Amino acid sequence: MPKIVAQKKDWVKLGYKLFAKSGISGIVIEKMSKQLNCNKSSFYWHFKTKKEFIHQLANYWVDQETKKIITLTNTEEKASEKLHKLLEISYRKMPYLDFVLYLKRYAIKDEEISNIIDSVDHQRINYVYQLLKDMGYSNTDAKVKSSLLYKHLIGYYELMRNKKHDENSFKEVKEEISQFIDL
Numbered sequence: 001m002p003k004i005v006a007q008k009k010d011w012v013k014l015g016y017k018l019f020a021k022s023g024i025s026g027i028v029i030e031k032m033s034k035q036l037n038c039n040k041s042s043f044y045w046h047f048k049t050k051k052e053f054i055h056q057l058a059n060y061w062v063d064q065e066t067k068k069i070i071t072l073t074n075t076e077e078k079a080s081e082k083l084h085k086l087l088e089i090s091y092r093k094m095p096y097l098d099f100v101l102y103l104k105r106y107a108i109k110d111e112e113i114s115n116i117i118d119s120v121d122h123q124r125i126n127y128v129y130q131l132l133k134d135m136g137y138s139n140t141d142a143k144v145k146s147s148l149l150y151k152h153l154i155g156y157y158e159l160m161r162n163k164k165h166d167e168n169s170f171k172e173v174k175e176e177i178s179q180f181i182d183l
Contacts, residue, residue: 006036008046011053012060016096019057023102027053054106058116061099066120070127079134084183086128090153091173093165097157125150132181145181152177 014035018026027050033040047053069089076082100117107114125146132142156173174183 005042005045006033006038008056010036011043011046012056015053015057016060016064016099019054019102020096020099023098024054024106051110054110055112055116057099058103058113061103062116062120066123079131080183083128083131083135083181086131087173087177087183088170091156091170093160094157097161100157121150135182148180149177 014032015027029040029043033043072089073082073086076085104117107117128146128149129142132145137145177183
C-alpha cells in the first residue's frame with residue numbers, strides 16, 4: 001500500500017528531473033505518485049495546481065543553478081579565482097541541461113516564468129560583470145564581455161547537449177574564452 005504523503009522536496013526533485021527530460025508532458029501526477037510510492041492527493045497537499053508546481057520547479061532551478069553556483073564561486077578570494085571557479089562549474093556536463101530549454105518553451109505562455117528567466121539571465125550576467133570590473137575591466141568592457149561569456153555558455157550547452165564531455169572540452173572552452181577575457 002502506498003504511503004499517503006510524499007515530502008514537497010521529493011515532488012520537486014522528481015519533477016525537476018522529469019521536466020528536464022520531457023518538459024511539461026513529463027509532469028504527470030499519477031505517474032509521479034507511483035514513482036514516489038504515494039497517493040496523488042499528496043501532490044495536491046503541497047501544490048494547488050500543476051502551474052504552481054512548475055513555478056516551484058523554476059524556483060528550485062534558480063536555487064540550484066544560480067544561487068548555489070554563485071555561493072560556491074564566492075568561496076574564492078580573488079575575482080579572477082572566482083571567475084575560474086565559475087567557469088569550471090558552469091561548463092561541466094549537467095545532467096538536467098534541457099530543463100532550461102523546456103522552461104523557456106513553457107515561459108512563452110507564462111509571463112511569471114518568463115520574468116524568472118529574465119531575472120536569472122540578468123543576475124548571471126551582472127555577477128560576471130562585477131567580477132570583470134573587480135579584475136580591472138572598464139564598465140564598457142565588463143558589460144560586453146559578461147554578455148559574450150553568457151551567450152558563449154548558452155551556445156556551448158546547445159552544441160554539447162548530446163556529446164561526451166572530457167578534459168579537452170574544458171581546455172577548449174578556456175582557450176575560446178581567453179580570446180576575449182584574460183584568464
